[in-house]
Amino acid sequence: MHRGKGMKFVGDSRVPAMAGRKANIPKDYSEYPGKTEAFWPNFLLKEWMVGAVFLAGFLTLTIAHPSPLERVADPTDTGYTPLPDWYFLFLYQFLKYSFASGDYNVLGAFVIPGLAFGGLLLAPFLDRSTERRPSKRPLATGFMLLGFAGVIYLTWEATAHHDWKKQKEQGKIRAFVELNKEDPAYKLLQTNTCVSCHGDNLEGGAAAPSLQNSGLKPEEIAEIAKNGQKAMPAGVFKGTDEELKILAEFVSKAGQAAE
Numbered sequence: 001m002h003r004g005k006g007m008k009f010v011g012d013s014r015v016p017a018m019a020g021r022k023a024n025i026p027k028d029y030s031e032y033p034g035k036t037e038a039f040w041p042n043f044l045l046k047e048w049m050v051g052a053v054f055l056a057g058f059l060t061l062t063i064a065h066p067s068p069l070e071r072v073a074d075p076t077d078t079g080y081t082p083l084p085d086w087y088f089l090f091l092y093q094f095l096k097y098s099f100a101s102g103d104y105n106v107l108g109a110f111v112i113p114g115l116a117f118g119g120l121l122l123a124p125f126l127d128r129s130t131e132r133r134p135s136k137r138p139l140a141t142g143f144m145l146l147g148f149a150g151v152i153y154l155t156w157e158a159t160a161h162h163d164w165k166k167q168k169e170q171g172k173i174r175a176f177v178e179l180n181k182e183d184p185a186y187k188l189l190q191t192n193t194c195v196s197c198h199g200d201n202l203e204g205g206a207a208a209p210s211l212q213n214s215g216l217k218p219e220e221i222a223e224i225a226k227n228g229q230k231a232m233p234a235g236v237f238k239g240t241d242e243e244l245k246i247l248a249e250f251v252s253k254a255g256q257a258a259e
């Protein structure tokens with residue numbers, strides 16, 4: 001028998017079934033000896049076995065690699081930069097360009113992605129060629145390669161220009177410890193207005209970072225309290241050196257084991 005004689009396209013739903021086929025009579029696959037098998041139970045059993053292996057694999061993976069959870073979302077934290085998962089990084093990056101953001105937000109968020117994904121949706125209706133070789137379908141192949149190149153480039157740009165260290169820091173889950181409000185050192189935090197920016201329990205807020213488990217030494221805290229640091233103004237602390245020492249020691253221990 002010649003190769004391809006009487007060939008039937010079985011994998012392409014757009015190719016009409018061969019004429020003359022009658023309902024409920026199975027197709028004749030005798031031209032594919034050794035390539036057919038009973039659906040039940042042979043084929044289904046194999047499918048189930050592969051499925052079980054994948055399920056066990058995924059379960060193992062979720063246990064070995066827990067989801068990278070971040071702390072509870074805080075709507076008052078305006079400093080937090082949300083980042084989409086890797087498969088949407090290209091859209092995230094796209095929205096950073098000036099022609100797709102600001103006044104042109106609608107263009108970048110709806111029109112251009114809408115055209116791209118709408119085109120993908122309509123592709124089977126627009127390109128009705130039955131040709132299977134990519135080289136014989138220049139338009140379809142061209143648009144696909146263009147799409148791939150665009151997505152890969154934008155994803156790469158997004159990854160390369162992101163501050164991953166800051167990203168990890170901003171979402172860190174920190175144990176929260178209630179501070180002892182009766183401690184004389186706590187009164188110093190109040191009189192020197194530390195709590196107004198850093199929070200009643202130094203847990204951080206919209207204006208300033210958490211000071212719980214800061215990992216800073218008392219000397220470093222005293223230094224910052226007097227001279228400030230970046231967004232924190234200098235001269236916030238107005239007490240005596242003795243008070244500064246008590247306050248700094250209290251802050252450096254804040255967040256470690258409940259008192």
Ligand code: HEC
Pocket residue numbers: 189192193194195196197198207208209210211214216220221224225229230231232233236237251
């Ligand atoms: C006006 C608001 C404000 C007040 C009041 C304030 N801070 Fe701050 N503090 C900040 C900000 C903002 C930062 C973050 C500075 C930066 O970007 O490094 C900060 C940072 C710090 C840091 C460094 C934290 C770190 O992890 O690097 C320490 C320590 C600190 N503050 C202690 C104090 C103490 C002690 C007081 C009270 C004497 C105080 N702060 C009062 C706003 C404030």
